[in-house]
Amino acid sequence: MDHNRLAERLFPHIHTTPEEIEARYPKRQLAEGAKVTRMGPSPTGFMHLGNLYGALVDERLAHQSGGVFYLRIEDTDKKREVEGGVQTIIEAFSSFGLPFDEGATLDGDDGAYGPYRQSQRAAIYQTFVKSLVQRGMAYPCFCTEEELAAAHAQQEQNKENFGYYGRYAVWRDRPMEDIEAALDKGTPYVVRFRSEGSIEHKLRHEDLVKGKLEITENDQDVVILKSDGIPTYHFAHVVDDHLMGTTVVVRGEEWLATLPVHLQLFRAMGWKAPKYAHTAQLMKIDPETGGKRKLSKRKDPELALSFYAQQGYPVPAVLEYLMTLLNSNFEEWRRANQDAPMDAFPFSTKKMSGSGALFDIEKLRDVSKNVISRMDTDTVYAAIADWSATHDRAFHALFTRDPAMSKAYLAIGRGGKKPRKDLALWADAKGYMDLLFDELFRPDYTMPERVSAEEAKAILADFAPLFDAQDTPDDFFAKMKQIAAAHGYATDTKAYKADPSAYKGAVGDVSMVVRVAIAGRQNAPDLQTVMRILGRERVLARLDQCVAALGSA
Numbered sequence: 001m002d003h004n005r006l007a008e009r010l011f012p013h014i015h016t017t018p019e020e021i022e023a024r025y026p027k028r029q030l031a032e033g034a035k036v037t038r039m040g041p042s043p044t045g046f047m048h049l050g051n052l053y054g055a056l057v058d059e060r061l062a063h064q065s066g067g068v069f070y071l072r073i074e075d076t077d078k079k080r081e082v083e084g085g086v087q088t089i090i091e092a093f094s095s096f097g098l099p100f101d102e103g104a105t106l107d108g109d110d111g112a113y114g115p116y117r118q119s120q121r122a123a124i125y126q127t128f129v130k131s132l133v134q135r136g137m138a139y140p141c142f143c144t145e146e147e148l149a150a151a152h153a154q155q156e157q158n159k160e161n162f163g164y165y166g167r168y169a170v171w172r173d174r175p176m177e178d179i180e181a182a183l184d185k186g187t188p189y190v191v192r193f194r195s196e197g198s199i200e201h202k203l204r205h206e207d208l209v210k211g212k213l214e215i216t217e218n219d220q221d222v223v224i225l226k227s228d229g230i231p232t233y234h235f236a237h238v239v240d241d242h243l244m245g246t247t248v249v250v251r252g253e254e255w256l257a258t259l260p261v262h263l264q265l266f267r268a269m270g271w272k273a274p275k276y277a278h279t280a281q282l283m284k285i286d287p288e289t290g291g292k293r294k295l296s297k298r299k300d301p302e303l304a305l306s307f308y309a310q311q312g313y314p315v316p317a318v319l320e321y322l323m324t325l326l327n328s329n330f331e332e333w334r335r336a337n338q339d340a341p342m343d344a345f346p347f348s349t350k351k352m353s354g355s356g357a358l359f360d361i362e363k364l365r366d367v368s369k370n371v372i373s374r375m376d377t378d379t380v381y382a383a384i385a386d387w388s389a390t391h392d393r394a395f396h397a398l399f400t401r402d403p404a405m406s407k408a409y410l411a412i413g414r415g416g417k418k419p420r421k422d423l424a425l426w427a428d429a430k431g432y433m434d435l436l437f438d439e440l441f442r443p444d445y446t447m448p449e450r451v452s453a454e455e456a457k458a459i460l461a462d463f464a465p466l467f468d469a470q471d472t473p474d475d476f477f478a479k480m481k482q483i484a485a486a487h488g489y490a491t492d493t494k495a496y497k498a499d500p501s502a503y504k505g506a507v508g509d510v511s512m513v514v515r516v517a518i519a520g521r522q523n524a525p526d527l528q529t530v531m532r533i534l535g536r537e538r539v540l541a542r543l544d545q546c547v548a549a550l551g552s553a
């Protein structure tokens, strides 16, 4: 077989040599130990949590080591590509604050190792395939879909492994005349890699997440170039990650099955394979069956990255939650370093679990509450204003009408050792703040059990003339005691508990009556502060409104 002649026949338009291409991708000048990682998403228009999960690993590994994190668009499958897909990818990562150091941008490339869109790299891949053909390591295969299906059926019947290998690799050793005849007829073909592997052999591999593995060698002659001249994932991965200098490939564990193919290709090309970190699938407990299953695009809205922005989960909360899934020791670190930026956490692939990570939205809410409780008032105000501007225009108008008022409310219980944790996402702001806005105020005047409607009215009537917006919490509480005593309620809870029959209730019942009247619910932040924010006029109006409502009850 004249391999050179075959290579020229298949790739007459390729005049570059592998060496010329290699020269365009010099070794990166980085400090010892610096890692180069990349995201290689396909522009399908759908970005999911798994993408972010992997990206966080990439970003941490690179930036923690003084390395490079870059974006490569894997657009070799035109059928799955959607218009604006690249934009969706870039916007999703930038909204999650995971900065790429280089790679594809909206209108081109930024970096010296491009092009960063695989669709623009056809000549590069073909140069390397041509060289494999020249060396007898790759060959064209003219099998039709029908022929491959027939082989598959045969293998099924014989209970043999599926695929293109051994006697099923019908073009592997075909004479040149057959190949040329097929080419002369213009028969479409793919290029396959000639595997020298055997399923009798195992290869050892150490994955950064899965640990030591023993995997069966690949004996299939896999397709490396499709009939349109575009490479398959396998070949593009090997060529790109070599040229672009990737040192750690972080990708979903679904790629583990074809790792032997990739290692084989790296060897055939004479290139050093990168390290691999195969990340576990994101699982959840199915609310219906109670069983564990993979997150599903169809059933689980929380799989889509867009879900988090829509609901108003703060970006750092989502990242922190993903970090709790990624590194088993993150939560402990966070408890000990409450105010440290997340980047200060020493992330390690050694702490990643090799089995499925269990995604739990309730846990995300808890993490988010903690994250928001540590934010300062101005940050929270800006985030709510920003979120509501696109997702709840009506609330936005109320919320930003008097910024000082909204901020004063958001400041209640913020800071200090035990901050309030009312908000898990920005969409919660409306329900938490409704009592500030008469437009949203829908009071539920359910009074404490021990207080009748008549009594509640009398308490409110007594409180109205005593109200002073300048009162400190202590002043306010003294007034509550005064009213309690006048109405036969114990002025302290201990006294009430010691002899309940001597009282109608305790001072807490009295202040609860005032709280319900003002806040329209039993659960609200510090009442004295709320009343100061509302101001005298609105407080008195609320007291009247409640008395009127109780009167008609």
Ligand code: GLU
Binding pocket: 039, 040, 041, 042, 074, 237, 249, 250, 251, 252
């Ligand atoms: N384009 C591949 C995917 O969408 C990327 C896998 C990888 O990171 O190598 O899954």
